[in-house]
Amino acid sequence: MGDMQGKHGKDELPVHEVKIQKPFAVSRCEITFDQYDQFAKATGRELPDDEGFGRGRQRVLRVSWHDAVAYAKWLFQQTGKRYRLPTEAEWAYAARAGTETTHWWGNEMKQGLVNCIGYGSPWDGKGTTPVGSFKPNTFGLYDSSGNVSEWVRDCRHESYQGAPADGSAWEEKDGGDCGVRGIRGGMWLWAHDYVRSSSRMWNRPSLSGRALGFRLVREIK
Numbered sequence: 001m002g003d004m005q006g007k008h009g010k011d012e013l014p015v016h017e018v019k020i021q022k023p024f025a026v027s028r029c030e031i032t033f034d035q036y037d038q039f040a041k042a043t044g045r046e047l048p049d050d051e052g053f054g055r056g057r058q059r060v061l062r063v064s065w066h067d068a069v070a071y072a073k074w075l076f077q078q079t080g081k082r083y084r085l086p087t088e089a090e091w092a093y094a095a096r097a098g099t100e101t102t103h104w105w106g107n108e109m110k111q112g113l114v115n116c117i118g119y120g121s122p123w124d125g126k127g128t129t130p131v132g133s134f135k136p137n138t139f140g141l142y143d144s145s146g147n148v149s150e151w152v153r154d155c156r157h158e159s160y161q162g163a164p165a166d167g168s169a170w171e172e173k174d175g176g177d178c179g180v181r182g183i184r185g186g187m188w189l190w191a192h193d194y195v196r197s198s199s200r201m202w203n204r205p206s207l208s209g210r211a212l213g214f215r216l217v218r219e220i221k
């Protein structure tokens with residue numbers, strides 16, 4: 001886990017090994033408006049703005065970290081299955097799909113594989129796409145790079161020094177700042193450096209930006 005190419009900031013270092021202790025399933029796609037709107041209507045919440053990109057199978061945006069956590073709790077109530085945001089380590093494992101390269105497909109950017117500024121899709125810098133518009137990674141997951149950034153459970157740490165080795169969420173321990181939470185994967189508004197598999201960003205958990213979404217994991221006993 002971390003920047004294995006050694007070309008970026010200390011927040012992606014030191015590179016370290018993680019052994020995830022518990023099996024989990026992960027959403028193949030980011031959560032869509034179709035899915036989130038069911039929750040919002042059932043719980044009397046305001047529907048998030050789609051920014052003119054459309055609803056349905058467009059991935060949901062304008063959702064805060066708190067919104068994502070509430071959605072996961074509601075889904076547990078509906079299904080009896082334990083859903084939650086991924087830890088940063090779980091997210092990185094799923095996004096990398098067994099690779100050690102800059103992106104899951106290799107070290108170079110390639111046109112037509114990701115929605116971010118400047119890489120050859122008709123949506124670059126213009127908006128989101130319906131889920132499944134790009135090739136999945138080798139684990140079968142769509143859009144682990146680009147489109148919308150994805151919330152994770154972890155609080156901010158300025159580096160990986162002291163990071164958990166078991167894949168658990170890293171919260172207040174060792175100086176964590178839980179006034180901001182992790183976001184991963186880059187977005188349609190950003191250039192390619194931010195869609196690298198190891199790129200890390202954070203934001204306030206109350207923020208609901210126009211390129212912020214999420215996917216979930218389901219705990220498997």
